[in-house]
Amino acid sequence: MASRVSSKGKAKAAKGLKGSEESSAGRFVKEWSTWAMKKAKVVAHYGFIPLIIVIGMNSEPKPQLTQLFSPV
Template sequence: MASKVVSLKSKGKSTKGGGGGGKGGSDKLKCLKEWTGWAMGKAKVITHYGFIPLVIIIGMNSEPKPQLSQLLTPF
């Protein structure tokens, strides 16, 4: 038996020529993709550098109130 090869490319409307959506939709999509990538990059950096300080701040506001040295040392 022969196996059928499945293509993963989308079969949506073409952005070249034709009426309707035209180039305006692709520009908006490109802008949205760029903005999303930029925002995700910034969120990654904020998460990376903000997680440990957030844990320390939450730990200092809990009951009983520990000293900063108690939070940073393993004893």
């Protein structure tokens, strides 16, 4: 089986040095925003239920923990 050669490396080499600062800044912003969105997704996923429990525990009248978990 022959391995495929990626054309991504050729496209980057064809750009040359012109605009290298702009592309590196743009790449940095893109990588940072991607990283931030991934972290925000994890925080939202694992933090939603505990947030609801904390809000429920601080409301009036103060319910017991078992009352928060029961559906009725």
